[in-house]
Amino acid sequence: MDNECVENSTVECLEDHEIVDDVSNDLEPNSENSKSPEANICPIVDMEFASIADVKEFYTSFAKKEGFGVRVRSTKQNFCMFVCANEGTHIVKGENEEGKRKRSTSRTDCKASLTVSKAGKRSKWVIKSINNVHNHGMVSPKSVAYLRSHKKMTAATKSLVEKFDEEGVPTGKVATMFQGEDNAFSSRDCWNHLRNLRRRNLDVGDAQAVFKFCKKKQVENPNFFYAIQCDDEDRMINFFWVDGRARLAYQFFGDVITFDTTYKTNKYDMPFAPFTGLNHHFQSILFGCALLQDETQRSFEWLFRTWLDAMGGKYPVSIITDQDLAMKAAIANVFPHTRHRLCLWHIKKKFAEKLSHIYHKNSTFKRKLKSCIRDSPSIKYFEEEWERIMIDYNLKENEWLKGLYDIRKSWIPVFNRSTFFAGMNTTQRSESINAFFDSFVNSSTTLQGFVVKFDKAMDSRYEKQRREDFESRHRLRLVVVKSKIEEHAASIYTRNIFGKFHDEFIKIIQFRREKLEKEGSQNRYKVSNDYDSKDTFIVCISW
Structure with a gap:
């Protein structure tokens, strides 16, 4: 993508992307031509392999049995060196400033390695040297799958991760469904897989068309703002845009915003992230939107900082989101003085699942808990009533409820009365925007088509605002x-x-x-x- 920058727009390249497997993806074995090596065979000098992928598979399997990780140290046309993951030493780039987190390292300058080479194009790869002496302890069989080189997501697992994502299951929760000794991948691995899938699917021409569309819109209205974040290969990963009308409206109505990423209707299944507020008619109004490759803290921080820049640096008084840890951390970093409130509706809908034995339609418990949450006149009254309910229904040791009580200031209404929320306590305004777009886009909509149809959809919303302006001016209260x-x-x-x-x-x-x-x-x-x-x-x- 052309990295030309124009006024009120940003094209940013992301050089520090998420850590992936240290073993090069170019060395992946061909599933049709390679056979899985026996895990109980040890490497010996002069052992031959048909391909470098077979060498990688063999040595990785051996390392997993022994209890250490591997990575590629160097590779050339006819030479490759695999080393222990603990090879090398940690280089300190500068003294840690006071207050900064001190990072850990697994590097112990281990010298264990395996080198292979071949004589020509038709030759086989041959083990030339082996050093299997380690200067650190081996990882136990139960924990070896946590080593980066041994984290494996099978084709079936990847397919399920994609299906869960389509059904709206939060990516951060998917990894816990596959817990086990052979499935030690984390939510980060799930995020990376979905991000890489979207990158492969994202058509370069489609992304370029979006870029040209934004430049055209900016010529028509200099207050149109957009920002595109690219990776080191110049591929688009995150995209934000907001028109001039929304930027102006934010200066009047930007005290409260809701932010939601549950909508994913487009060809690439990229999360659609609208910033939503209320106007002078109590209508939902958009203060900008984004299409994201993933929902990591890094992506959210880029988006929030970009959005804040587009809005002239004016911080919202309050923001309402769902219960997402990456989003929470990003908000704390970018909006340190903004009151962050969790969506009450998202929390309440989990009660039926987490407390199914007592939380049902006509239960006394449901009525008491609902009244405690919504109708408590004071903080003291809420805390006393909550404690009474926990004792009466034997829920004092319920870990989920204890966790909710610990964060009570972020979702219980009585704790938020001193902050302006414009009568909102949920993200349903954002979700109503999502439902609105269902009539304009579908799962086959391209990125360019999405942006163009979004523009048409916004025109219809502004028309509703103009109609209500007319009614308010010419009809008496x-x-x-x-x-x-x-x-x-x-x-x-x-x-x-x-x-x-x-x-x-x-x-x-x-x-x-x-x-x-x-x-x-x-x-x-x-x-x-x-x-x-x-x-x-x-x-x-x-x-």
Whole structure:
């Protein structure tokens, strides 16, 4: 892809990509022509092999039996050297700054190695030297699969990982489904596989067409912003774009955003990541979108920093996402002062699965827990009620609930009342955007087609906003209580916002106040609800 940069756009090359198997992928054995070597045969000088792939398979199998990892030290046309994974020493590039994490290393300067060579194109590969003396302990049979060179994802496993991804199962959870001595790959390996699959499928011409489309849009509107992140081979891996209308709207309505990556309807199955907020009609509005190769912390950090740059460096007050560890870490790094709230709906829907023995449609437990979560008037009341429920239903030792309680500040409503969330506590705004796009795209939509159809879809959303603008300007709001504050609200609010104000205003009438005392310039009042004794508060007002 052409790395030309234009105003309000970025094309970035990613040189430090994820670590993959140290043994070169060019040395993969041909499954049709090679036979799996016997694991109990030891390498000896002058042993012959038909191909370098056979050598790799043989030595890797031997290393796994012995309990060490292998990697390629050097390779030439007729020469190759395999070494122990502990070969070499760790090079310190500079003193660790205070507060930085000190990394570990497995390098012990081990000299174990195996070298092979061949005389010509038709010759066989021959073992020329062997050193099987190690200066470190061997890994136990139960743990050897954790070594990088022995992590194996079979074709069947890769197929299942892809299927789980299609069904929306979080990639971070897939690896736990294959736990076992021979399946020690991690969620990182699953991410790498899906990322590499998308890279292979991504058509170069399609990516180039997207680049040209963005340049054309920017000529039409200089405020159109896009950024493309490429790998070291100049292939697109992440793509972000936002039009000028959304950038302007963010300056007015960008206090609260929701972010979601569950939508994957396009030819390459790339996660679609919209930044969603609310406008002055309480309509969903997009503040930019991305197509990602993977959902790693690195990709999220690139995306969040790029998005922040597009929005003029203005941080949101609050952000709502699902419970994703990579996303959480990226938000903490890029938005350190933004309140991060977890989607209440995503958490609540897990209760039926995790607590199926007591959490069902008409259970008393369900009613009590729901009331505790949503209706607690104070933090103290919530914590006391939660503790009571845990004791009554013998759930004190439930690890999942203990984990939820530990992060209660990030999802329980009463902990988030002091932060503005525009009435939102879920990512359903983002998910409604996803449902909206279902009518425009499908699983065969190319990348270029997705971006073009996205542009058309956005035009239809802006048309709905213009229609609501018209209704708000030319239709009078009906006042019911006939109070001055209600009349003032009717004169300044849009139709939908006035409706929400009116609902809250009616609830206020249910409360009565009682003056308790006055201390200097401060008055203390008792405010209580005539219909619910729990809604009683002490309010202090300073003059």
